[in-house]
Amino acid sequence: MKPTLFTLAATLLMTTTLSATAAGLPAPPDAAKKPFTVKAPHGAQRGDEYYWLRDDKRKNPEMLAYLNAENAYVDAYMKPLKPVEDALYGEIVGRIKQDDSSVPYRERGYWYYSRFETGQDYPIHARRKGSMEAAEEILLDVNLMAKDKGYFSVGDYAVTQDNQILAWADDAVGRRQYTVRFKNLATGEVYPDVIEGVSPNLVWADDNKTLFYVENDPETLLTVRVKKHVLGTPATSDIVVYEEKDDSFYMGIDRSRDDAYICISVHSTVSSEFRCAPAADPKEFFVLAPRERDVEYDADHLGGRWVIRTNAPGADGKPAPNFKLVTAADGARSRKEWQDWVAHRDDVFIEGFELFDGFTAIAERSNALERLRLLDRDGKEEFVKADEPAFSMGLSTNSEHDTEWLRYTYTSMTTPATTYELNTRTGERKLLKRQPVIGYDPEQYVTERFWATARDGVKIPVSLVYKKGFEKNGRAAMLQYAYGSYGSSTDPGFNNAVVSLLDRGMVYAIAHIRGGQELGRKWYDDGKLFRKKNTFTDFVDVTEQLVEAGYAAPDRVAAYGGSAGGLLMGAIANMAPDRYRAILSQVPFVDVVTTMLDPSIPLTTNEYDEWGNPEKKDYYDYMLSYSPYDNLKAQDYPAMFVGTGLWDSQVQYWEPAKYVARLRDLDTGKQPVLFRTNMEAGHGGKSGRFRRFREQAEMYAFMLDQLQVGGPAAR
Template sequence: MTLSSQIPATAADAVTATPPDAAKKPHVVRAPHGAHRNDEYYWLRDDTRKNPEMLAYLEAENAFVDAKMAPLKPLEDRVYDEIVGRIKQDDSSVPYRERGWWYYSRFETGQDYPIYARREGSMESAEQVMLDINAMAAGKDYFSVGDWAVTQDNRVLAWAEDDVGRRQYTVRFKDIATGEVYADRIEGVSPNLVWADDNRTVFYVENDPETLLTVRVKKHVLGTPTSDDVLVYEEHDDSFYMGIERTRDDRFVCIGVESTVSSEVRCTPAANPGEFTVLAPRERDVEYDADHLDGRWVIRTNAGGARNFKLMTAPSDATSREQWQEWIGHRDDVFIDGFELFDGFTAVGERSGGLERLSLLRGTPGQASPSSEYVKADEPAYSMGLETNSEPDSEWLRYSYTSLTTPATTYELDTRTGERRLLKQQPVIGYDTTQYVTERLWATARDGTRVPVSIVYKRGFEKNGKAALLQYAYGSYGSSMDPGFNLPVVSLLDRGMVYAIAHIRGGQEMGRSWYEDGKLLHKKNTFTDFIDVTDYLVQQGYAAKDRVAAYGGSAGGLLMGAVSNMAPEKYRVVLSQVPFVDVVTTMLDASIPLTTNEYDEWGNPEEKKYYDYMLTYSPYDNLRAQDYPAMFVGTGLWDSQVQYFEPAKYVARLRDLNTSSRPVLFRTNMEAGHGGKSGRFRRYRELAEMYAFTLDQLGVTPAAGMAPAAE
């Protein structure tokens, strides 16, 4: 039985609109070792985003989506209304205190963007609005503030804004008390700002205008021309990313550079910035990050074969690894994810058994006992992490907690007495956490590896093999997809669906080896893990074999493309957002943003062994004549991370080879980049469209008590 005959035709299937047919134009992509490939849709790449033929094709694809989705507009509207209806519109963040001021953000009813504000001394004082993003975004299709920083004397605000979505930011400045915006403008930078102690000097990271790589750190003195800005550091190895920050005790300004397999930190006194001194010279396969408090460095590193990382200490004047002393040793079963320094204790973020936890170490780093106590969790599958802890002299630890059933929650823990205070839980209108159930499962992959799975469904669900399932995963860069509350997913659960997160290799949920076993020449483990999790969930009765939807974005879109080629019969519908699907061509082109930074993630295809391996899984190169699932593919014209032309080419070639009658929809956001449209509501409109498509393809009926969407 073919995929196209398993479920009756849906509303989208019934629309007879003809999909666009992109022109084919001969083009050969060559590799340095002599290999070559034909790419008949290469012409869809236009770095200026102005080619009329290319734009006409994208608009035609959007029109095709509009036509196919027209019968589903009532369902889309209903899902959108459900999602937005759960949001408390006049919401605010938990305030935190820094240098005598309480900082927070808040939303107003009906507004898409936050207001950043503060109050002096207490939350009962008069509010000072620092940035009203709603006013700043007025009349713009896209707007984002990526970072902001206040001078040490609390007077001047610097912020980085982007009104295109390409993540090329402009830095602006204002006097917070008077509202005066200074004439200074710094363009072409990343959203990363740090003030020196003189309250006039700001450090920023300049991007390469073509590749968008972070290449130079400069300092700007407020009120002077940007042409006078001084270069303080330039990175010549284009496999490294760069960032700047102040240390925990505000004593140093530090520049951190990191590649996939190496890192380096250099710092200068914040009170009198001068030469940036290297804490320890970079070395391949040695990663470290560092923070400073109480006259010493604390360093998290994998040096010396500590695959899951360990903690070291060093004196303030350290300039080499020989001066580091071990504090918390390496453990095979515990991955050290990060740490936060306090005057009387250290909070350490760890991963064990595929879950996060926080441990508390008493005393001074390097002298404290390595024995620890753990912050307690309340559920079998959850996500826990450090929150904003702006004052190191506090005895209270703020941390976040969430699960697939528990909305985002901020707690404050008295580290002396163990008292726990609930500071805030994300308000979700009409949601009752007791009506939903989450589980932690373990699926066995084809090579015997046990893969953790987090799953959620509505109470009363019967594991009878009839339900529809949405399975999500990412599986790259060591990024862990922890089980947190997903407000839009409630609309699926209320309709009887099951939602699962597959914690596949390529992430770091199970430690560093989990990541290393899903990258480079082991990348296919990522894809087969996902397929094997699907098989497991179907076998265990969590889903019907012909009612499974798969969802991933960016590198998770690569995952979607790979599993669609490898096991199309296992998925009724595939949702792929900003997908990285043209792996070989992109990795051969060093002018494309992010390419050179990622040779240690995917491999450098200029080396034949990596080229040959990539070619075995690259979604665009492995499309072939077979029945594919229904697909919804999304991208942003201004995406700088995964360029729009990757999914555009992929869909064009897929249309040539797909033997299924299932719809393939390709939506391009013509105003946005990698993260989609800006604003808290606009992105839910895009998601509601994708959900409506999914519900239609899976034959999911309205939630209990709902009339059919067409009524």
């Protein structure tokens, strides 16, 4: 480790930065300070001079004026870089096959698929009866539905068991509050029935007229009630089927693999519960196994039995943190009736499964990589093969269980998303589709796996990609990405936009830091609650060792993260600002303590077991010790590009707004801080497959300027 190398390099670059593009700009916006005290139940108090930027209704003229002023400042700063942004956008979009379609799948006699037309931003959802040679039936043309809207998304759609009626959920704001509508597929008639304020999760009963859906709380957006709607009746008379009283749980609804049951699942960070009813007559829902703290499970049904993935200890009392598979008879109603089937292993994390008549496909993680294990009915097992050192493999859409064919997806940092179909009896493999990437030659790029050593001795996997011919001479620019929260693993898949960076000689690295589940449940547990700081120090340690190994120059490293990954960006900016030349932070969760003290904010109560409940002083103190907003201080910060959406329901816009305002007050450096608010979008940014790349191109143009990266290398 050579910290002085970073410090010296950063100082030298500061005198030669290309950010002279900002010369002559007016001063950045300066938000007004208004005294406000945030109080905790145990008596702790903190001043928050920018708390006033919060407006739940998004109508405060002073707040909107500030956000618009920040956007105008970004426009002015980025104007000289517009040619770079346009070039990046043109490259990214130019690699996309515009008239593309998904791999069709068969369900109840129809082949379902989605397709795009040239120049269109949104998909057309369609089907064909019997074969792909039959006439096309358009279910939804999202381009027509989204016309003249700044944002539009179809979150889910479902067709009745008799194939006649379509229900779909759409969102025209970006706040993830969906509206359900209905359409007769034979006549094209859109029914007058409308249901508002729901989650995009729809399930029909067997009677072809009763729809089960999940209703959100209008303020917290928590999934609180399952209701059923009967076509032709007013939504106001919909019956509550189940209401969840514990606001630390999320809720979903689905049909079992064999279509025999409709199941409501509720789950928190550390507990789950399933309640199911016969799909033919879903009047009464039974509990498969009552919830218990620190016991998680999910279940499916086929062949007269339940198969359950769980971390519950068995009869021997041994824990199963990496999960195992158990079975239960059709009438089982408690954990006592579960029988171990696929044993728990310390070195293999079971992530999911898919049931078939003759075999079971098990999605696992081993040595920080995904794999698929095929388990025959007679107990014989084998693994689906992969050919690269770093890759991502998972289950695809397998809509039918009475087949010998398994569909799965494969990708790597050099291989575009690929869908295969494997005959589990003969071993025959069919390539169904490889995502076309126009002008891209995978042979021109190299991916590898690197292991860094954390400061506490733990080995951290890192996935890398660069253009062939790259030399590890310590001169290159590098973008390092990570997420590291909620047990969400960041797998090394193909990224179209990153190709533009590789063609300019950059290295792209994914740090598989603690907080995900790449190395099993312990990897997650060691990156949350009172061990959350491991996530941040892992990221910094990876950066230092990649630089020492020659993958990047110490003064040409950028970091990128979004949402909880934006928390990561804020933490490393406070902890190790001299390690990064630029930081890209999208919809960042940076005001941890204040947000987690407010149960009215979406996601707060569901996440006490992820971050801690700051109403308890020990959690409060620990969270306060790393919360990016609270730990800003007088020091030189890297150049930053911070993005948000005004209608974001997961990380509210005011978190990054407050963060940038306070950062500007305390930053003693001279590097630019840009703050872009999409005034028409939510957590995921702009809708549509092209428009979001415009945002990414702007952010990348800013980064390339900071890292002094020129145009693409000759192919």
